[in-house]
Amino acid sequence: MTTDTPARLLQLLSLLQTPREWPGGELAERLRVSRRTVRRDIDRLRELGYPVQATMGADGGYRLVAGKAMPPLVLDDEEAVAIAVGLRAGAGHAVAGVEEASVRALAKLEQVLPARLRRRVTTLQAATTPLTGGDGARIAPETLTAIASAVAGTERLRFAYSARDGAGSRRVVEPYRLVSTGQRWYLVAYDLDRGDWRTFRVDRVSEPFATGARFAPRELPEGGAAEFVREALSGRRDTYGFSVVFAGSVEEVTARLPGWVGKVAGEAVGGGCRVRGVIGGPVEWLAVHLALLGMEFRVEGPEELGRCVRELGARLGRAGAEE
Numbered sequence: 197m198t199t200d201t202p203a204r205l206l207q208l209l210s211l212l213q214t215p216r217e218w219p220g221g222e223l224a225e226r227l228r229v230s231r232r233t234v235r236r237d238i239d240r241l242r243e244l245g246y247p248v249q250a251t252m253g254a255d256g257g258y259r260l261v262a263g264k265a266m267p268p269l270v271l272d273d274e275e276a277v278a279i280a281v282g283l284r285a286g287a288g289h290a291v292a293g294v295e296e297a298s299v300r301a302l303a304k305l306e307q308v309l310p311a312r313l314r315r316r317v318t319t320l321q322a323a324t325t326p327l328t329g330g331d332g333a334r335i336a337p338e339t340l341t342a343i344a345s346a347v348a349g350t351e352r353l354r355f356a357y358s359a360r361d362g363a364g365s366r367r368v369v370e371p372y373r374l375v376s377t378g379q380r381w382y383l384v385a386y387d388l389d390r391g392d393w394r395t396f397r398v399d400r401v402s403e404p405f406a407t408g409a410r411f412a413p414r415e416l417p418e419g420g421a422a423e424f425v426r427e428a429l430s431g432r433r434d435t436y437g438f439s440v441v442f443a444g445s446v447e448e449v450t451a452r453l454p455g456w457v458g459k460v461a462g463e464a465v466g467g468g469c470r471v472r473g474v475i476g477g478p479v480e481w482l483a484v485h486l487a488l489l490g491m492e493f494r495v496e497g498p499e500e501l502g503r504c505v506r507e508l509g510a511r512l513g514r515a516g517a518e519e
Contacts (some may be wrong), residue, residue, distance in 0.1 A: 201237075204229070208237050210272065212248060217257040234258075273313055280305050280317045299374060302337060303344040335381055335399050340374070342404040343383055347371045350411055353385070355404040357396060369394070370411045373421035377429075384421040386414050393417065395428045426459075438475060438482065438501055443468045443492035452489045457482075470496070480504050487512075 204227055211218060211226060224231045238248050238258055249261045271279065280302065306314065346353040353371045358364050369385035372393075376382075381398035393416065417424060442449045446462035446469045453460065453471075460473035475482060483504035486493055495502040 205237055205240060209241060209246065212258065212260040217251065217259040219257045223258065276305065276309060277313055277316050280309060299340050299344045300348065303341040303348065306341050339398060339401055339404055340381065342406065343371060343398065344374060346406040347373060349406065350413055351406040352409040352411055353404060354407055356402045358400045370414065372413065372416060375421050375425045377425070382425045384416070384424055393424065395425050436475065436479065436498055437472065438498060439470060439472045439496040440486065441465060441468055441470050441494045441496060445469055446471070454485060483508050
């Protein structure tokens with residue numbers, strides 16, 4: 197019989213978090229307590245915010261249902277390892293829209309993983325090789341989680357940084373946000389030595405260390421972290437405006453455009469829409485992604501983009517021609 201009430205509640209919660217209904221008698225048998233004790237423990241879980249639903253009958257059952265907010269989860273060893281491995285695998289190839297949330301979740305989970313489970317996660321990841329695409333630089337999950345933890349805890353962060361020209365430096369910053377462009381991760385932070393806001397490519401960060409020194413968050417320049425990164429990147433490379441007419445609605449097109457394209461303006465024209473924007477980087481990269489959107493389109497400008505699209509279409513046509 198489990199006499200430790202907190203331990204028993206955690207055991208009961210772990211059982212209820214499986215997607216099934218548990219008869220009261222079966223729960224009592226599993227916990228080695230009386231049905232009356234089970235009912236009292238169910239009431240305690242409800243007081244803690246867990247939405248436990250009961251069904252009437254000779255042997256009434258209990259199940260955990262969806263509530264207004266998600267209460268804390270209880271995971272067994274295998275579940276914790278599976279989630280950590282999944283989050284780590286996705287850290288370098290994040291899914292659009294959940295990049296920062298997935299890194300925050302990984303940071304929270306690894307903070308509380310016992311050493312034995314952390315070793316299992318590391319060993320499993322080291323023994324596997326993902327088959328992934330994209331030209332984004334690979335980043336160690338430990339680097340992302342260390343930075344995310346410092347951001348969440350408003351702790352000053354110390355790290356080694358390699359600039360574009362290969363020059364190395366040591367930085368002490370007040371980390372503000374992690375931003376994913378879909379290809380790379382960037383840290384927006386206030387550089388204490390430079391006395392100004394900076395963006396850092398996370399794949400060039402090494403040896404990140406949260407100093408434990410707390411700070412009061414500063415007010416970032418207008419526009420937010422994502423806009424700050426976008427402006428910083430635009431200042432480092434040539435940019436060009438583009439105009440493309442699509443055979444689809446503005447909503448359809450903007451939903452399919454990758455996040456790194458940035459802000460675009462759309463208007464309905466005829467049976468489709470015209471989308472305009474400003475972007476940096478190789479024009480060939482934009483041509484390829486336009487072709488991958490899965491809808492008819494016509495380039496209005498610039499001419500270099502139109503030329504790249506024509507050359508790409510001719511090359512693909514030759515590649516798919518029958519001999």
